[in-house]
Amino acid sequence: MGTYLERVIPHVFGKRVEKILQFEGGQSNPTYYFMDDKNNQFVLRKKPSGQLLPSAHAVEREYRVIKALAKTDVPVPPVYHLCTDHAVIGTPFYVMKYLQGRILTDIALPQCSPSERTAIYQELISVLARIHNVGLAGVGLADFGPAGNYYERQIGRWTKQYEGSKTKEIPEMDKLIKWLPNNIPTQKETTLVHGDFRLGNVMFHPTEPKIIAVLDWELSTLGHPYSDLSYLCLPYHTPAIATIPGFGNINLEKLGIPVESKIIELYCKLRSLPKISNWNYFIAFSLFRGAGIFQGIAKRAELGNASSANAKAIGAATALYAARGWEKAIQSDPFIQTQELFPFSPKFAPLRKKLLEFMDEHVYPNEETYAKQHNALPTRWAIPPIMEELKIKAKEAGLWNLWLPGVSGLTNLDYAPLCEIMGRSFIAPEIFNCSAPDTGNMEVLHRYGSPEQKEKYLKPLLEGKIRSAFCMTEPEVASSDASNIQTSIVRTDKGYLINGRKWWSSGAGDPRCSIFVLMGKTNPKAPAHLRQSMILVERDTPGVKILRTLSVFGYDDAPHGHSEIVFENVLVPLENMILGEGRGFEIAQGRLGPGRIHHCMRTIGTAERCLELMVRRIHQRRTFGKLIAEHGTIMQDVARSRMEIDQARLLVYRAAHAMDTMGNIVARDQIAMIKAVVPQMALKVIDRAIQAHGGAGVSSDFTLAYAYAGIRTLRLADGPDEVHERTVAQLEYQKQFSKL
Ligand SMILES: Cc1cc2nc3c(=O)[nH]c(=O)nc-3n(C[C@H](O)[C@H](O)[C@H](O)COP(=O)(O)OP(=O)(O)OC[C@H]3O[C@@H](n4cnc5c(N)ncnc54)[C@H](O)[C@@H]3O)c2cc1C
Structure with missing residues (x-):
């Protein structure tokens, strides 16, 4: 040589x-x-x-x-x-x-003071950010690896590598191999990645906390920068095993080692990134890759060509990394566990992924835009332009009218988690043409409308060109009991003549709302359940007067609104009657089944979002010497919220599945249960989130107060809790008596 x-x-x-x-x-x-x-x-x-x-x-x-x-x-x-x-x-x-410096292999840095440790970790992150900031073309590395699809390639590579060196079955590895490729977050940028960036692979200056060389570039390529960062952060998620580092239960704060969130914060600052979404996915992948590497070492140890005596022990870490990886996958998407319990259709998973991405890319970032545009409009009863722009995007993405099985090909069960995702944002349901009361009204027209009614009203509703309202509730009578409805619908030679007063007609304030589905009495002398009918009334028909908009705890809900409307000698064509005179109750049943469950699905999404806000807030503020998140009562609030949301969600899925398999009538006890359970659950969760936010929680700076007001109405809208509980109790009596 x-x-x-x-x-x-x-x-x-x-x-x-x-x-x-x-x-x-x-x-x-x-x-x-x-x-x-x-x-x-x-x-x-x-x-x-x-x-x-x-x-x-x-x-x-x-x-x-x-x-x-x-x-x-x-x-x-x-x-x-x-x-x-x-x-x-x-x-x-x-x-x-050969450079002279320090290779610091022990991640706890026992030889350093707390301030040195902080400086060393900060330097590590700073150098990693510099690697990811390298202009590839300028240094001739633009072709150092394929651009894009990094995770697809990596998962493929490590899957192959793992399978090629498999020495025993590890079920969690098999689960990761299936799950990881189907859930890759969209790659926004391609950078140089080191592939094995860790403390032991850099050389520090002999005395200063300064890196003089990054070593061991064997696994470097072009790829997703978070793969390096998540790999560097693995010790936060694993115990130490043989020579594999892990922080386990070390008190990092005391040692001066930045906690993981601080590492991510610094990295984002150095790379001008707003935040990193879905961090758990990246950690899950890194653990999977770690397991793949260890498995290779185990195999080489078996063949006798590994260069370390520790190889066997390291190989044993494969199972632990795989298990932790699968745990992180579940944390990245807790839905995995639910998915195993229910028979979702093959159409579902790709749509869910697409919807989640659409929410990240277009919905959440535009919530503020929507509010700003709305505030800048000359009237509160006009539509912020961003809404129609996002509707076009949703249509193009194939995320349109998902609620209607006949159109989307989805089951009610499939729709439940999708609707939940939409419920996370107050602007989302309309973007996807999945908002109340339109979905309920479209359901009515879809099921019971004549071909002409479908052409004239259902088509533009499905296209999102017009909107609608449902006019049943009346100020003069207790409308929980629909048989009380007084509005009269009288058949004449010229058409049906309508007289009455409605209130809480949601959506009637929207300038695009052009059609009402109205419930009224056609035959006061018929048996109670045959007195009522449903009829279509165009908003511009003479005699229709919108008197005012009702407020909900002071919110006007503009530009949607809940209106009080007078119908004075309103004449509508005979062909506007839906299904036939006296069929109103029958239609109401058909309308309310899916409509109610959609409310519940959305409400679960709202509860999830509020819990998220709570968890974020309590990790930002301190009282009495610790983070608010560390106080026992707050932990109990978080735990209870998680448990209650999960319980309610399971009940909703069960009801959705029952609707798919047994029909809305047989599933009515389950629909009634969730309609009572879900809003009550969500109110508790939101209330806890408000409490944990302190004064901010009841202000308009956060969405919690608005969410509380909105969800509180769901204990009334579509029937008060007591009415649903009455249904549950009556069905319970029937069950019990049939046993006697
Ligand atoms: C924000 C919002 C939006 C709405 N949107 C619409 C809409 O788009 N279209 C529409 O037609 N209506 C709508 N509603 C109206 C809603 O459906 C009714 O408010 C609801 O059905 C209750 O009717 P009510 O207000 O007449 O109350 P009432 O019938 O007067 O009942 C008052 C209370 O009596 C109690 N009660 C009733 N029945 C029983 C029972 N069997 N056992 C024990 N206690 C009982 C309950 O506590 C109930 O809340 C909306 C309401 C709100 C708040």
Whole structure:
């Protein structure tokens, strides 16, 4: 080798290799220290001998990237030469300068003071951010790996690697292999990634908390930058096993080691990122990849060519990493567990993914835009332009009218989690044409409308061109009992003549609302359940007068609104009658089944969002020496909220499934149950969130007060709790009596 080096790098190398030592650790590419006859010191990295998996141990790539980075602010060792000729030492290798510094292998940094530890971790993040900020084209690395699809490639690669080196069955690995590729977050940028960025792979200045070289670029490529960051953060999620680092239960604050959220915060600051969404996915992947790496080491240990004595013990960590990875996957998407309990259709999963992405990309970021535009409009009863823009986008994305099984091909069960996702944002349901009362009214027209009624009203409603209102409740009578409804509908030669007064007609304030579904009496003398009918009334019909908008705890709900409307000698064509005279109750049943369950699904989404807001807030403020999140009573509030949301959700899914499999009539006890349970549950959750926010919770700076007001009405709208509980009790009596 001496002769060879003398020939290829005469400017730095003398004549002979005087001393050669192998570095400890380095599981993959054996690394050596050597000195020449002039006391020049070098490091050599080579491929391991023996049979290798293809694409692994590419020292040629390492050499290329280190050389390219010499021109950047990323600290790297000077590299001198790459030898691809197997004849020299049996495998390809490269030579770089030996640097004197500190390799700090123990992540707890026992030799350092707390302030040094903080500085060291901050430097680590700063260098990682610099790696990810490298302009690829400028340093000739634009083709260092394929652009995009990083996680697809990585999951494929590590799956193959894992399966190629499998020594035993690990069920969690199989689950991750199935779940990870179907849930990859959209990749927004491609950067250089190191692939093994950790404390032990950088060299610090001998005395200062400053990195002088990033080492071991074997796994570097172009890819998703969060893969490096999440890998670096793995010790926050694992205990120490053999030589694999893990913080376990170490008190990081006391040691001066930044907690994971601080690491992410600093990284985002250095890279001008607003935040990192779905962090748990990235951690799940990193644990999966870690398991894949360990499995490779275990296999090599079996074959006898691993370069570490610890290889066997490290191999045993595979199962633990896989288990933690699966746990993180569940935390990334707790829905995984529910999904295993219910038979969702094959259409469901891809739609859910698409909807989640749409929410992230278009809905949440535009909530503020919507509010700002609304406030800037000359009247509160006009539509912020962003709404129609987002509707077009939702249509294009195929996320339109998902609520209607006949149109979307989804089951009620499929729709439940999708509707929940929409319920997380006050603007979302309308964006997807899935909002009340339109869905209920469309349901009526879809099920019971004549072909002409469908053409004239259902079509534009389904296209999102017009909106509608449902006019049943009346100020003069207790409308919980629909048989009390007094509005008269009289058949004449010219059409039906309508007289009456309605209130709480939601959506009637919307300038696009052009059609009302009205309930009234056609035959006061018929048996109670045959007296009422439903008829279509165009808003502009003479005699229709919108008197005022009712407020909900002071909110006007503009531009939607809940109106009080007088119908004075309103004449509508005979063909506007739906299904036939006296069929109003029958239609109401058909309308309210799906409509009620949709309210419940959305309400679960609202509760989830409020719990999220609560958890975020209590981790930002401190009282009496600790985070609010650390006080026992607050923890109990969070725990109860989680338990109650999950209970209610299961009940909703069960009801949705019952509707799909047994029909709305048989499922009516379950629909009644959820209609009473869900709003009550959500109110408790929101109330706790308000409490944890302190004064801010009841202000308009947060959405909690508005959410509370909105959900409180659901204990009344579509029937008060007591009416649904009455149904549950009556059905319970029937069940019990049938046993006697
Ligand atoms: C924000 C909002 C939006 C609404 N949107 C619409 C809409 O779009 N279209 C529409 O037609 N209506 C709508 N409503 C009206 C709603 O459906 C009614 O308010 C509800 O059905 C109750 O009728 P009521 O107000 O006449 O109360 P009442 O019938 O007077 O009942 C008052 C109370 O009596 C009690 N009660 C009633 N029955 C029983 C019983 N069997 N056992 C024990 N206690 C009982 C309950 O506590 C009930 O809240 C909306 C209401 C609100 C608040």
